[in-house]
Amino acid sequence: MRARALYGIVVVVRIVTLVWASLHLPAQIATHFGPSGAADGWGTRSGYITFDIIISAALVLGLPMLVTLVLRGSGAGLNIPHKDYWMRPENKPLLRRRLMADMLFLGGTTGLLLSWVDVEVVRANALATPVMDATSWVAIVAFVIVTIGYSIWMATVRYAVPMGQRA
Numbered sequence: 001m002r003a004r005a006l007y008g009i010v011v012v013v014r015i016v017t018l019v020w021a022s023l024h025l026p027a028q029i030a031t032h033f034g035p036s037g038a039a040d041g042w043g044t045r046s047g048y049i050t051f052d053i054i055i056s057a058a059l060v061l062g063l064p065m066l067v068t069l070v071l072r073g074s075g076a077g078l079n080i081p082h083k084d085y086w087m088r089p090e091n092k093p094l095l096r097r098r099l100m101a102d103m104l105f106l107g108g109t110t111g112l113l114l115s116w117v118d119v120e121v122v123r124a125n126a127l128a129t130p131v132m133d134a135t136s137w138v139a140i141v142a143f144v145i146v147t148i149g150y151s152i153w154m155a156t157v158r159y160a161v162p163m164g165q166r167a
Helices: 002-024 045-072 092-125 134-158
Strands: 028-033 039-044
Touching (some): 002 045, 028 092
16 A cells, blocks of 8 residues: 555656746746757747647556556566566465555655656756756666566565465
């Protein structure tokens, strides 16, 4: 239940950030920044916000929906360790809860990253020459580290067969 509540907060933050960005971006904006932080891609506010909404819907809302779709069927698209154990009828309810919590977590962290990017894009476009400073990369690096760490934990611990049930 805690995962759903936190995810709900992130969805609200995502919506608020999208609205805020749409109100604070100029009509023509820098939409992409290279490794140096210099703007190297340009577009319109409406194009940026439209893309932002689509990517948010696909990643933030789509990940949790994916669990329901995959587990409704045979689980053919599911790629987890010890799949034969987890797809047994008696283990499917726990699998469903774990996968949903995992997708809520990953969707939530993705939503937070996208919100951070919006704030940074607005900040950069408020400058005379749009540029992202080095601190803008902190959230991206943190997201990558958390996502890789969480994925390793899922693959090695979360979906391991419990001790008493190993063959």
